[in-house]
Amino acid sequence: MSIPDDFDLQNFLPYLLNQAAEESSLSFQKVYKDRYGMLRTEWRVLFHLGIYGRMTAKQIGERSKMHKTKISRAVAKLAERRFLTRQKDEADRRLEYLELTPAGLRAYRDLRDVARAYDSQIAARFSEDEVALLRRMLRQLAGGAR
Numbered sequence: 001m002s003i004p005d006d007f008d009l010q011n012f013l014p015y016l017l018n019q020a021a022e023e024s025s026l027s028f029q030k031v032y033k034d035r036y037g038m039l040r041t042e043w044r045v046l047f048h049l050g051i052y053g054r055m056t057a058k059q060i061g062e063r064s065k066m067h068k069t070k071i072s073r074a075v076a077k078l079a080e081r082r083f084l085t086r087q088k089d090e091a092d093r094r095l096e097y098l099e100l101t102p103a104g105l106r107a108y109r110d111l112r113d114v115a116r117a118y119d120s121q122i123a124a125r126f127s128e129d130e131v132a133l134l135r136r137m138l139r140q141l142a143g144g145a146r
Helices: 013-036 040-052 057-064 068-080 102-123 128-141
Strands: 084-088 096-100
Touching (some): 040 057, 040 084, 040 096, 057 068, 057 096, 096 102
Antiparallel strands (some): 084 096
């Protein structure tokens, strides 16, 4: 016998946010997967290096909130494709600096252009004020600047 439950999963904010994130990322996922055979973590590492330049895996983890093992796997795959270089720090051999190669930079710029167009498509569903409010609220939920 089932007991009625008044919990509304369809209006539970974490559930809604996850559903929106999954739905909104599908088309972009198809592009980076089809063009470059990348997984989500790989394009996120690629974008961090494309935007911020030379970084360590730890710095990427702090910015992206990705787990270090996922970053490590993504770095290995991107290095295998020759999209990034890895350079050990001479003073602290535990540190490794990551930087995009020319091929990695080309892939980043290609995907960046697709991402900009895709962001515009999503934003076009809303008014300018709604987009600004949505971005502000999502940054606030993500713990970023208001």
